[in-house]
Amino acid sequence: MSRSLNLAVIPGDGIGTEVVTEGLKVLDAVLTGTDVKVGSTTYDLGARRWHATGETLPDSVLEELRGHNAILLGAVGDPDVPSGVLERGLLLRLRFELDHYVNLRPSRLFPGVTTPLANPGEIDFVVVREGTEGPYVGNGGALRVGTPHEVANEVSVNTAFGVERVVRDAFARAQARPRRKLTYVHKHNVLVHAGHLWRRTVERVGQEFPEVAVDYLHVDAATIFFVTDPGRFDVIVTDNLFGDILTDLAAAITGGIGLAASGNVNPDRTAPSMFEPVHGSAPDIAGQGVADPTATVLSVSLLLDHLGLTEQAARITDAVAADLGERGTSTRRTADIGDALAARVTA
Numbered sequence: 001m002s003r004s005l006n007l008a009v010i011p012g013d014g015i016g017t018e019v020v021t022e023g024l025k026v027l028d029a030v031l032t033g034t035d036v037k038v039g040s041t042t043y044d045l046g047a048r049r050w051h052a053t054g055e056t057l058p059d060s061v062l063e064e065l066r067g068h069n070a071i072l073l074g075a076v077g078d079p080d081v082p083s084g085v086l087e088r089g090l091l092l093r094l095r096f097e098l099d100h101y102v103n104l105r106p107s108r109l110f111p112g113v114t115t116p117l118a119n120p121g122e123i124d125f126v127v128v129r130e131g132t133e134g135p136y137v138g139n140g141g142a143l144r145v146g147t148p149h150e151v152a153n154e155v156s157v158n159t160a161f162g163v164e165r166v167v168r169d170a171f172a173r174a175q176a177r178p179r180r181k182l183t184y185v186h187k188h189n190v191l192v193h194a195g196h197l198w199r200r201t202v203e204r205v206g207q208e209f210p211e212v213a214v215d216y217l218h219v220d221a222a223t224i225f226f227v228t229d230p231g232r233f234d235v236i237v238t239d240n241l242f243g244d245i246l247t248d249l250a251a252a253i254t255g256g257i258g259l260a261a262s263g264n265v266n267p268d269r270t271a272p273s274m275f276e277p278v279h280g281s282a283p284d285i286a287g288q289g290v291a292d293p294t295a296t297v298l299s300v301s302l303l304l305d306h307l308g309l310t311e312q313a314a315r316i317t318d319a320v321a322a323d324l325g326e327r328g329t330s331t332r333r334t335a336d337i338g339d340a341l342a343a344r345v346t347a
């Protein structure tokens with residue numbers, strides 16, 4: 001039976017447009033010859049639109065996005081737009097409005113990839129980062145701004161509902177993996193309100209998953225083990241901000257930010273999920289054609305997997321593994337990597 005996919009594409013800013021072009025190339029290639037047809041609509045959102053119209057994410061566009069099977073996003077953020085305008089008004093608004101409560105960030109050290117770690121061992125874990133709560137919700141404010149007596153608050157919001165649903169998702173993912181291990185990361189020795197809610201929730205939900213071994217790390221200690229013993233991790237569940245920080249570190253130990261993929265997943269499928277590289281718009285290299293599109297290509301693989309196209313998703317991951325294995329120290333341009341991956345998935 002033939003199937004059509006209706007994708008929304010938001011290239012965004014900086015290298016976002018460059019890497020998304022390559023991601024779509026590989027998507028087209030992997031679906032060539034199958035009975036899956038892809039239609040995509042590209043949305044002009046980001047710095048250009050903000051400069052032209054003052055808009056970040058009009059309600060009408062948000063409603064249109066809801067009608068798609070999935071969203072592919074490049075990156076947002078621009079040095080000429082005040083920090084936070086696009087990040088909050090576009091990217092986070094999408095994650096919140098579309099209820100992307102599971103921010104899925106897998107990390108794997110592919111054979112042949114250079115890592116800064118002396119003894120990396122085998123690295124293959126996934127961070128389940130909470131995506132709709134924590135200090136990201138915008139529950140803050142400032143008084144006496146710019147004076148010596150300024151007060152600035154950014155309150156972390158953790159709800160029983162929000163913590164339970166992401167913890168349950170992480171347990172289910174751990175249960176489905178061979179090692180069946182879940183590490184939850186927080187800072188409950190200091191953040192006693194949020195931390196204890198997370199701890200109690202993990203203990204309670206864990207009773208439904210007796211085969212999953214659970215351990216806990218304070219977030220500061222977790223950073224040590226990311227460097228000294230990353231092989232100990234299988235599934236990690238943590239809050240929005242800790243997850244943000246840990247996943248850049250995870251990228252760094254597995255070959256760099258240019259390889260790190262993510263999915264902003266709505267597991268209940270009440271709205272489309274959104275797939276994007278972990279990295280940002282990289283203004284320092286934008287326009288030079290040197291950004292690594294691999295993170296975006298791997299995000300396309302996560303997208304296909306989410307839509308049930310597991311064979312095509314695996315074909316992309318295998319192509320990336322093979323490509324990375326042969327890359328060595330060669331420095332290829334963005335489009336060359338995209339072309340090489342497209343050729344591999346077509347074969």
Ligand SMILES: NC(=O)c1ccc[n+]([C@@H]2O[C@H](COP(=O)([O-])OP(=O)(O)OC[C@H]3O[C@@H](n4cnc5c(N)ncnc54)[C@H](O)[C@@H]3O)[C@@H](O)[C@H]2O)c1
Nearest residue numbers: 075076077078087257258278279280281282284285291292
């Ligand atoms: N999901 C997103 O859209 C997202 C994520 C992170 C940052 N941002 C935004 O992006 C802008 C820049 O942020 P930043 O500099 O902190 O983070 P960044 O991820 O854009 O860049 C950090 C460093 O990594 C390098 N890098 C990033 N992606 C790369 C790739 N694919 N290939 C090779 N090198 C790559 C950059 O050149 C830079 O040196 C800011 O506006 C920030 O808010 C957006």
Ligand SMILES: CC(C)[C@H](C(=O)O)[C@@H](O)C(=O)O
Nearest residue numbers: 077087088091092244278280
């Ligand atoms: C740009 C920013 C809002 C975003 C985040 O903090 O989630 C980014 O750092 C990421 O990791 O996707």
Ligand SMILES: [Mg+2]
Nearest residue numbers: 244245248278
């Ligand atoms: Mg980040």
